[in-house]
Amino acid sequence: MKELASAIKNKDVILFVGSGVPKNLGLPVYSELINQMAENLGFDPAQFNSWGNGDFLIMAEYYYNQKGTLGALRSWMDRLWHHSNIDIGKSEIYKLIIELDFPVIYTTNFDRWLENAYDYYQKAYIKITNVADIARIKKNKTQIIKFHGDFDDDSSLVLTESSFFKRLDFESPLDIKLRSDSLEKSILFIGYSLSDINIRYMLYKLHKQWKESNYEHIRPKSYILLVEPNPIKESILKERGIIPIVSANEEPGTALMNFLKNIKDSI
Numbered sequence: 036m037k038e039l040a041s042a043i044k045n046k047d048v049i050l051f052v053g054s055g056v057p058k059n060l061g062l063p064v065y066s067e068l069i070n071q072m073a074e075n076l077g078f079d080p081a082q083f084n085s086w087g088n089g090d091f092l093i094m095a096e097y098y099y100n101q102k103g104t105l106g107a108l109r110s111w112m113d114r115l116w117h118h119s120n121i122d123i124g125k126s127e128i129y130k131l132i133i134e135l136d137f138p139v140i141y142t143t144n145f146d147r148w149l150e151n152a153y154d155y156y157q158k159a160y161i162k163i164t165n166v167a168d169i170a171r172i173k174k175n176k177t178q179i180i181k182f183h184g185d186f187d188d189d190s191s192l193v194l195t196e197s198s199f200f201k202r203l204d205f206e207s208p209l210d211i212k213l214r215s216d217s218l219e220k221s222i223l224f225i226g227y228s229l230s231d232i233n234i235r236y237m238l239y240k241l242h243k244q245w246k247e248s249n250y251e252h253i254r255p256k257s258y259i260l261l262v263e264p265n266p267i268k269e270s271i272l273k274e275r276g277i278i279p280i281v282s283a284n285e286e287p288g289t290a291l292m293n294f295l296k297n298i299k300d301s302i
Contacts, residue, residue, distance in 0.1 A: 036280075039223065039258055040301035043135055047255070048221045050132070052142040052149065053234070055226030059128055059288040060148060062116050065091050071111055072098045092196040099195050106189060113186045116146045123151050128288070131295035133158055135302075136177070139216055143183040143233070145192060150179060164191050166208035182209055202233070205240050217241055217255075224259040224277075225291060229268045242275035251276075260294055262287045 042048045058064075066084075072094060073083035087094035099105055123129055129152040132140075136158075142149060153160040160177040163169060164185045172178060183202065184191035193202050204210075222241075227234050245251045258278045261269070262285065269279045282290035 036297060037301055038256070039221070040298050042221050042256075043137070043223075043298060044302045046136075046138045047219075048137060048223050049216055050135075050137040050140045051222055051224045051227075052132075052140060052144060053224065053226035053228075053231070054144055055228065055287055056128060056132075056291070057116075057144055057146050057148050058226070059291070060121050060123075060126060062146065067115075068108075068112065069094055072108060075107060076101060092194075092199050095194045096196040104189075105192065105194060108194075109186060109189055109192065112145065117148075117151075121148075123148060123155050126152070128292050128295065130156070131292070131299060134299060135295065139178045139180070139220070141180045141182050141213065143193075145181070145184060145186055147186065153177065153179070163209070163212075164188050169208060169212060180209060180212070182213075199233070203236060205237070214241070214244055217244075217257075219255070221255040222257040224257075225294075227259065229261070229265065229272075238272070238275050238277055242277075245276065260291065262290045 039048070066089075069084060069087070069089070069091060070080040073080040076083070076098060083094070087097070095105070095108075098108060102108075129148065132149075133152055133156045140149060150160065150162055158177065159175065160179050161168070161171060161173060162185070163172070163178055163180045165188065181191070183193040186192075193199055224234070229235060241257075245254045254276055256278060257276060258280055259272065261279050261281045262283070264281050264283050269281070272279050280294070282294060285293070
């Protein structure tokens with residue numbers, strides 16, 4: 036923990052934020068999104084779920100094929116996920132993220148709560164969704180990279196199976212930027228579950244990049260916060276150069292908050 040805290044203090048850590056972080060704000064879960072798709076398409080939600088076996092990506096693919104656009108679904112998500120009754124100023128987790136002052140933050144979340152938190156605390160940042168945004172990077176502003184897209188740009192959203200498969204190519208400008216950033220800084224992953232194949236694939240690709248470089252011995256250390264012990268997956272993570280930090284027997288939101296507090300106290 037001290038080594039990680041020291042790296043964060045020296046601005047040598049990239050933060051990677053998953054869906055487990057905004058979940059603490061009470062955002063809807065994906066099952067509600069699937070039900071909304073069924074309603075928009077005129078299906079019974081239970082029947083629609085059974086046809087898609089709960090596979091969100093393929094169900095979103097079908098929705099897109101039927102509607103020709105994700106516009107209405109995206110608008111519904113945008114409204115529900117940014118409800119006016121959510122007060123970002125009351126979130127201790129987002130406050131701690133701001134206070135730890137990471138120079139670069141990647142997120143696979145579509146929502147704007149990271150940006151809203153920076154606005155609330157009046158901290159400068161730049162949002163990066165595509166290659167054009169990369170050209171606007173300023174050294175004195177935190178970079179918030181929307182790795183799976185942003186509600187302000189429908190074409191950037193990774194919601195359908197096709198967009199997910201394309202994302203796994205790992206060759207977009209944002210992927211190239213991540214590979215470059217990870218060469219010089221450690222990465223800290225929070226709010227992720229190891230059941231997410233996308234994050235596991237990304238860790239594999241980063242590991243492969245270093246292994247093929249013949250300079251793996253100078254690779255910056257990277258970390259992931261886990262809230263459920265899993266010896267098998269922890270072992271694979273270590274093999275891929277990721278240090279698991281396991282916070283067992285705690286509710287996930289409490290575990291994350293205590294973890295960030297401990298880092299701040301160490302700094």
